[in-house]
Amino acid sequence: MKKLLDLMLNPWMVFGGMLAGGLIGWFFPVIAVQIAPIGDLYISLLQMSVIPILLTAVMGGLTRLFISGSASQYVTRLLTTIVMGLFIASLIGVVVGLIGKPGSNLSQGAQGTLGTTISDTEIGASGITAEKRDTGLISFFTTMIPDNIFFALTQGNRLSITFFSIIVGVALGSVGAKMARPALAGIDAFYETFIKITSWLMYGLPLGLLCLTAGQISGLGFEIIGAMLKLLMFIVVGATLLVTTYTVVIWLKVGGTFFRAFSALRETLLVALGTASSFATIPSALRGLKEGLKVDKDTADLVLPLGITINPPGSVFHFALSTLFIAQLYGKQLSIDQYVLIFVGATLAGIAASGAPGVAALSMIGIILQPLGLPTGVAIILLAAIDPIVDPILTLVNVHANCATTVMVSSIVKEE
Amino acid sequence: MNTRSRRKGLRWGIVLIVFVLLIATATVGNASFSGSQKNYVQPNIELHKPEQGRPLLIEGVDAAPDIARILKRGKLIVSIFFEDVPPFFMHDKKGQFKGIDVEIARDIAAKLGVEVEFNHTPETFDGIVEVVAKREADVAISLLSDTLSRATQVRFSNSYVELHQTLLINRLNLANRFPTAESSDEINFALNQEGIKIGVIDGTSYVDFVKETYPLATYVLYDDFSVMVEDVTNGELFALLYDELEISNWKYANPDGGLLLKIEVLDKQTDTIAFAVHRDDVNLLAWLNLYLVKAESNGFLDNLRNTYLKQNEWRNQ
Structure with a gap:
């Protein structure tokens, strides 16, 4: 029994589950549709404990930081690292878009597929749903601040929950160590409990990913993917670049071999890819950071959940690259000013998108496209059409980026 | 030590049972759903094939004169525009005359138990109305908008398509x-x-x-x-x-x-599309409106609108 359970935790087993799921989805779509609900069930189980973990990790971490008195330097460094990371991601997006030209010279057939997809979606004849949402940074702040924390908790609004946790953590850290300690012990106990629950769930990971992947693959629309293959390819290229960068960053800080820096987070990256939910990946990422990379507990518990909520370099990269894709599609010549606008705009759009759920997050690309005079509606429809493939890749990049951020911040703090 | 490990085994046993039950529920629930999906049969236009010679008259009761005229002739004359206007009336690659209006005209004739004849002379849309007004055809079924000015000369049925x-x-x-x-x-x-x-x-x-x-x-x-x-x-x-x-x-x-x-x-x-009949043919008009109500409720019209307005397969035929 024990041996069998250990086998289920083996990353190769997890990878095998995903691969088998992909094959089932491709060759036996009927079976895939039937087992897909098991995958959804598994995601629900994983996400079940995420909000309590987010709440307790951020509260506990911040409280400890304030009691020890190292908060202000810490926060500055965290913010610097995040902003740097976002700018790098945005820059890679622009550069990949400039060199790769994913939107130029599309074949007549591909243009036909894109045109039909857009028209059919707009007149309501296709299966794609492109939700519209208020775009802009104002809406980011209105979603961030909850008017009722219990409502935000029941709605699962992560941005407001994180905001609330930060405020409570700071407050608890400021009432004095004597008063804060008992509360902190309680918070830590709950935190460990929920982490325990999710660690049990890892035994079901191979099966869960098998069902999830099968369902995702069987639901893909191949025609539109063919038409946007060039963009998809360059998203993969950029994602690989980013993941390599993050691995190098982790490697330089942690030491050891390059392979160890990567393999400590193998399971985490597979969960990210399989579930396409960065929040569901938090427990696995925390374990990878603490056990695999020996990052100190306090930093990991605070920085990682915080980063996952507000720091999405993957989405920033996606917005930068996709903006160039749309500009190239419409043959628009961009000036230097406009490239700067894309570079900065993608960062803002990425942050704004972190507060929006699912496909609605894509509509934040309007922040960049509207000043450029490019059609936002078209971008949302096309990006929504390939989102089932792109979302897992971006989730992987987002999670890995925040693991790297955590490692960066933790080692700097240790030096002090 | 021994009890501890046994207890641990029990714990895992419970977790395993719960998991298996969950999987079973998900699979069974899903299987029954996909089963019902397979049984769904699309309504077929073929169901409305002409049934020639069906007795329409009850013995001893006369048909209304405007309908009796058609039954006596054994033929429904339909006024239609002289050129193809797909997808309402057009010739496919095999030269067959088809489209929304053509299928409806054939179905009406079948329900009356007569044959259908298309009068292709009108070269304008107002000309279609004229043919009916002059009694050169029984009914106009030809992508005809029921405008107020036309309604001064002929009677319009309820509309069957909205553009x-x-x-x-x-x-x-x-x-x-x-x-x-x-x-x-x-x-x-x-x-x-x-x-x-x-x-x-x-x-x-x-x-x-x-x-x-x-x-x-x-x-x-x-x-x-x-x-x-x-x-x-x-x-x-x-x-x-x-x-x-x-x-x-x-x-x-x-x-x-x-x-x-x-x-x-x-x-x-x-832009509402309707049939037009001669202003005196009130019984025929009542019959046509009843026909439209039935064709709407049994899905015949929906099926036509789907085939010709929403889907594109007919363009390749």
């Missing part, structure tokens, strides 16, 4: 001048501005419509639809207004057009 006026808008011009315009209200507001040029075909009802709806915009008259589309594509015009059918035919012929041009169907501007 909408439709805009084709240059996406880049729209995104440049009105970057946030997304909903149809916002787009209508955007079009009613000084300096916006909207194309319409000369001599159609669309000219008046543009003048009324977008009084601040400038309208440009065209004779040819394809020239007008070209001018929207190259940005000369901001948008054009035409009917849903022409634009859907254009969309099918130019799939990549959707990238540059946005189709905006104006939901509030409907």
